[in-house]
Amino acid sequence: MFLSQEHSVSPMARAASISGDRIGPRIAPAPRLSTxxxxxIEIARTDALDTLKPPRRHGWFVRLFLGRxxxxxxxxxxxxxxxxxxxxLAWHHDANPPxxxxxxxxxxGLGREQIDEILALTRRSSGVAIEKTAP
Structure with missing residues (x-):
């Protein structure tokens, strides 16, 4: 009347136990960027575009009036x-840098996945639709 133990397990579960695979939630891949x-990236949100320009060296006369x-x-x-x-650039160009x-x-030395993650983080925070743009 009762099924034997081998018939009570589904064929998929038996195949997974034989091959060593586990059925269950997959573990999310490790983040591509460190903390x-x-x-x-978060600190860069408050930086202005002029911070990307090389610093200019003023003469002593200008520093005298403007300070350090x-x-x-x-x-x-x-x-x-x-x-x-x-x-x-991503923060100031709506997550579409030049x-x-x-x-x-x-x-x-940044890879495509890292660039995509940087752009995705800025898009998510600024509310822009996410699409991959890195070549």
């Missing part, structure tokens, strides 16, 4: 600075 890199020059917001780490520059910014990010 420090994500923090740089402002500290440069550029980061010492080249990779973090590339993330900051791309993020600033193509040259994407090229500069790639030249600094």
């Amino acid at each position: 420090l890199e994500r923090r740089v 020059e402002r500290a440069s917001p550029a980061l010492a780490n080249e990779r973090l600075e590339a993330i900051r520059r791309l993020s600033v 193509p040259r910014a994407l090229g500069e990010a790639r030249a600094a």
Whole structure:
């Protein structure tokens, strides 16, 4: 009247137990950006576009009237600075930075997945529709 133990298990579960696969929720992939890199993106939200320009050196006469020059917001780490520059442009151009910014990010060693994640984070925070744009 009762089924034996081997018949009570579904064929899919038996195949999974034989092959070693587990049936259940998949684990989300690890983030492509570190927490420090994500923090740089958030900080870049408050940076103005003029922070991307190289700092100008004023003469002593101008400094006499204007006071000390402002500290440069550029980061010492080249990779973090590339993330900051791309993020600033993304924040100010509705998450659609110019193509040259994407090229500069790639030249600094950022991969396509990382660039897409940076743009996705800025789009999500600014409310723009998400679409992949990195080449």
